[in-house]
Amino acid sequence: MAKIAVLGFGVVGSGTVELIYKNRGAILKKTGVDLDIKYILEIADMSGTPYADKQTKDINDILNDDEVITVAEVMGGITHAYEFTKECLKRGKSVVTSNKELVAHKGAELLKLANENNCRYLFEASVGGAIPIIRPIKSCLAANEINGLAGILNGTTNFILTKMLKEGMDFSDALALASKLGYAEKDPTDDVEGYDASRKICILSSLIFGRHVYPESVYCEGITKITAEDAAYAENWGGAVKLIGSVKELENGKILPMVRPSFVCGGNPFSHISDVFNGIAVYGDAVGEVMFYGRGAGKMPTASAVTADIINAVQTRGESFPLEWEECSAASSKDYIADYQDGDGAFYVRVQSMTEKQITELFGAVEFLTRASKPEDESAFITPSMTERVFNEKIAQIKLNLLNKIKVFEE
Amino acid sequence: MAKIAVLGFGVVGSGTVELIYKNRGAILKKTGVDLDIKYILEIADMSGTPYADKQTKDINDILNDDEVITVAEVMGGITHAYEFTKECLKRGKSVVTSNKELVAHKGAELLKLANENNCRYLFEASVGGAIPIIRPIKSCLAANEINGLAGILNGTTNFILTKMLKEGMDFSDALALASKLGYAEKDPTDDVEGYDASRKICILSSLIFGRHVYPESVYCEGITKITAEDAAYAENWGGAVKLIGSVKELENGKILPMVRPSFVCGGNPFSHISDVFNGIAVYGDAVGEVMFYGRGAGKMPTASAVTADIINAVQTRGESFPLEWEECSAASSKDYIADYQDGDGAFYVRVQSMTEKQITELFGAVEFLTRASKPEDESAFITPSMTERVFNEKIAQIKLNLLNKIKVFEE
Numbered sequence: 001m002a003k004i005a006v007l008g009f010g011v012v013g014s015g016t017v018e019l020i021y022k023n024r025g026a027i028l029k030k031t032g033v034d035l036d037i038k039y040i041l042e043i044a045d046m047s048g049t050p051y052a053d054k055q056t057k058d059i060n061d062i063l064n065d066d067e068v069i070t071v072a073e074v075m076g077g078i079t080h081a082y083e084f085t086k087e088c089l090k091r092g093k094s095v096v097t098s099n100k101e102l103v104a105h106k107g108a109e110l111l112k113l114a115n116e117n118n119c120r121y122l123f124e125a126s127v128g129g130a131i132p133i134i135r136p137i138k139s140c141l142a143a144n145e146i147n148g149l150a151g152i153l154n155g156t157t158n159f160i161l162t163k164m165l166k167e168g169m170d171f172s173d174a175l176a177l178a179s180k181l182g183y184a185e186k187d188p189t190d191d192v193e194g195y196d197a198s199r200k201i202c203i204l205s206s207l208i209f210g211r212h213v214y215p216e217s218v219y220c221e222g223i224t225k226i227t228a229e230d231a232a233y234a235e236n237w238g239g240a241v242k243l244i245g246s247v248k249e250l251e252n253g254k255i256l257p258m259v260r261p262s263f264v265c266g267g268n269p270f271s272h273i274s275d276v277f278n279g280i281a282v283y284g285d286a287v288g289e290v291m292f293y294g295r296g297a298g299k300m301p302t303a304s305a306v307t308a309d310i311i312n313a314v315q316t317r318g319e320s321f322p323l324e325w326e327e328c329s330a331a332s333s334k335d336y337i338a339d340y341q342d343g344d345g346a347f348y349v350r351v352q353s354m355t356e357k358q359i360t361e362l363f364g365a366v367e368f369l370t371r372a373s374k375p376e377d378e379s380a381f382i383t384p385s386m387t388e389r390v391f392n393e394k395i396a397q398i399k400l401n402l403l404n405k406i407k408v409f410e411e
Numbered sequence: 412m413a414k415i416a417v418l419g420f421g422v423v424g425s426g427t428v429e430l431i432y433k434n435r436g437a438i439l440k441k442t443g444v445d446l447d448i449k450y451i452l453e454i455a456d457m458s459g460t461p462y463a464d465k466q467t468k469d470i471n472d473i474l475n476d477d478e479v480i481t482v483a484e485v486m487g488g489i490t491h492a493y494e495f496t497k498e499c500l501k502r503g504k505s506v507v508t509s510n511k512e513l514v515a516h517k518g519a520e521l522l523k524l525a526n527e528n529n530c531r532y533l534f535e536a537s538v539g540g541a542i543p544i545i546r547p548i549k550s551c552l553a554a555n556e557i558n559g560l561a562g563i564l565n566g567t568t569n570f571i572l573t574k575m576l577k578e579g580m581d582f583s584d585a586l587a588l589a590s591k592l593g594y595a596e597k598d599p600t601d602d603v604e605g606y607d608a609s610r611k612i613c614i615l616s617s618l619i620f621g622r623h624v625y626p627e628s629v630y631c632e633g634i635t636k637i638t639a640e641d642a643a644y645a646e647n648w649g650g651a652v653k654l655i656g657s658v659k660e661l662e663n664g665k666i667l668p669m670v671r672p673s674f675v676c677g678g679n680p681f682s683h684i685s686d687v688f689n690g691i692a693v694y695g696d697a698v699g700e701v702m703f704y705g706r707g708a709g710k711m712p713t714a715s716a717v718t719a720d721i722i723n724a725v726q727t728r729g730e731s732f733p734l735e736w737e738e739c740s741a742a743s744s745k746d747y748i749a750d751y752q753d754g755d756g757a758f759y760v761r762v763q764s765m766t767e768k769q770i771t772e773l774f775g776a777v778e779f780l781t782r783a784s785k786p787e788d789e790s791a792f793i794t795p796s797m798t799e800r801v802f803n804e805k806i807a808q809i810k811l812n813l814l815n816k817i818k819v820f821e822e
Contacts, residue, residue, distance in 0.1 A: 130699065142438060143718035286426075286430050290705035294698060308551050321442075
């Protein structure tokens with residue numbers, strides 16, 4: 001029997017405990033692993049729950065118990081989670097986590113510590129909730145050179161953008177609805193500014209390219225400036241506006257991780273991913289494009305991923321694996337991570353008081369777009385492909401006319 | 412260094428060999444596994460290839476070489492592949508395969524043999540080509556009770572149906588185009604009659620529910636009777652006709668595996684999966700719906716899955732795992748697998764020379780559909796939900812009027 005400790009009895013923690021006891025027999029039959037929870041670390045009173053006898057308020061109970069071989073860190077936050085994870089790993093206890101903030105900021109250090117102590121640090125639940133993505137990249141796609149990936153990585157913003165596109169809502173009304181339905185946090189900054197998606201792109205970029213990518217290296221643009229008008233142009237064009245996190249290798253050998261609202265054409269599967277669903281496409285030299293789709297958050301979906309990692313940690317106890325990725329210092333990251341302006345592609349632009357002639361003189365052969373009740377002096381168009389540096393120079397020339405600009409997504 | 416043998420140097424076999432040597436260094440770095448191919452079993456002359464020195468025409472060279480610990484069976488067919496696989500497993504050599512026919516017919520026996528000999532029989536490449544599906548079900552979703560799955564499992568038929576829907580082609584023209592582009596075999600029977608998809612549903616059903624499901628137990632309907640008219644009604648309705656393989660647990664505890672053309676509504680992601688792409692949705696109690704999407708066939712995508720299994724077989728050498736699924740005799744399968752007529756749902760029906768009154772008297776409150784240039788005396792509609800037994804009784808009453816009928820897909 002594998003003795004487990006769960007750090008935190010919040011949404012994901014309680015879901016993990018419930019799921020393990022609900023499906024314990026089926027898990028044993030399918031995987032040969034018999035899970036038993038010995039401790040739940042929680043400050044709040046648990047006396048009303050069926051798991052009160054497992055509660056401890058002292059991490060040392062867990063650290064000092066050699067029977068506990070795997071720990072699920074589902075507390076969130078950085079400070080305590082970081083300290084507790086380090087102490088567990090130092091004692092050879094594998095740690096699995098849903099804590100994307102911690103992995104994005106401290107992943108390289110914690111993976112190294114796990115490696116040195118012959119245990120695992122696993123984080124499937126930190127990206128894409130229920131969607132299997134970390135393990136498929138590590139194992140199912142192991143024979144591929146992966147050149148990049150892209151994804152809708154945040155359910156809250158995808159819900160908001162879906163409402164703006166399909167029901168013509170403006171950003172603030174759609175955000176209010178998301179809050180009302182429990183899809184947005186009280187402080188929605190992390191979601192709407194793209195920080196949550198950015199952490200996930202850090203984790204995925206690090207995994208694919210083998211060196212830690214920190215949030216401060218990721219170009220990040222949120223969705224707060226997207227308007228119902230932009231969404232209407234996208235829909236009329238046959239596509240959608242989506243918040244896309246992506247990373248790819250440029251021709252100069254550097255990688256370009258970014259999170260930004262993007263015009264996605266109707267032929268791309270991302271344009272059909274609605275509401276709180278997430279989708280992640282991985283591009284490999286042998287497989288071409290493979291996409292994973294499902295619920296990117298939520299109590300039981302996230303608990304499913306945490307529990308799968310617990311099972312995997314138990315199954316692979318004592319085995320050694322190569323280090324997932326290495327540290328990347330601030331200095332070396334400059335040689336490794338491209339300036340976002342080195343990327344290229346087409347852009348959607350919405351302007352006022354410009355003639356077609358002025359537009360085409362500046363941007364070249366653009367594709368003009370339209371929408372219902374478009375004002376006379378408003379124009380919207382898709383530019384030809386150019387580097388973002390060149391694009392920014394052009395945009396700087398029409399500051400007063402510019403209403404909005406959004407990158408067009410390309411694989 | 413892990414010494415490997417590859418049985419067969421056809422499309423998948425040569426792809427596997429090429430991929431292993433192309434990405435050998437990257438595979439070693441990522442997984443710690445250094446792959447080296449010692450033998451390629453092939454009758455045809457390989458002297459023009461870079462791998463001629465590895466050729467053998469005698470399986471005994473491989474069977475008797477203790478250095479060879481993992482064998483990739485990519486020959487296809489049943490007879491030799493079955494014998495060779497058995498002999499390898501008996502000697503404790505793990506076998507990985509892309510041979511869906513063999514797994515669908517002999518999986519239970521070969522898995523048991525692998526289990527008894529403490530080696531692996533892995534078959535990720537047998538379903539969904541490049542798409543990771545077998546391992547995600549076994550590991551990433553291990554904490555879930557999986558209640559069912561559904562998928563577009565055959566690229567050839569999906570290409571044909573896409574052409575019928577988007578370009579109004581009829582079946583035979585679309586099939587001819589698929590042949591011309593190399594998407595259809597010389598004898599396309601296995602694809603267009605649904606047999607290929609049926610084998611994949613056998614494998615997935617066996618894996619999810621733990622008992623072997625044989626092709627003869629799967630209700631199977633191909634796409635040869637689908638017309639451009641049916642596709643036009645589906646498109647007008649906002650959806651598409653897709654060949655869907657599915658399995659689910661009914662309320663009576665039996666499972667219902669089937670392959671059939673299906674009306675898929677526009678809100679379902681399947682309706683947007685076009686051309687030769689495959690998509691598989693898995694329904695679990697914790698994750699809800701998770702979908703996997705990508706190229707379901709092709710040389711390098713399939714080679715990617717074969718190679719990932721080789722790596723996994725090497726990594727887990729000597730470990731023991733629970734048996735994936737058990738034998739299910741013809742007698743016990745009757746208590747286990749439902750009559751397809753016990754399933755229920757709505758149906759699309761196309762008739763001629765029937766009044767609205769006659770139709771609603773027979774089927775109840777139907778939803779009438781339309782299409783461009785619909786003949787006066789043709790009607791098409793979606794029925795209310797009913798068991799297929801009741802539906803068949805109704806259909807039997809309008810034999811002369813019936814033009815076509817297609818099940819409406821429901822998760």
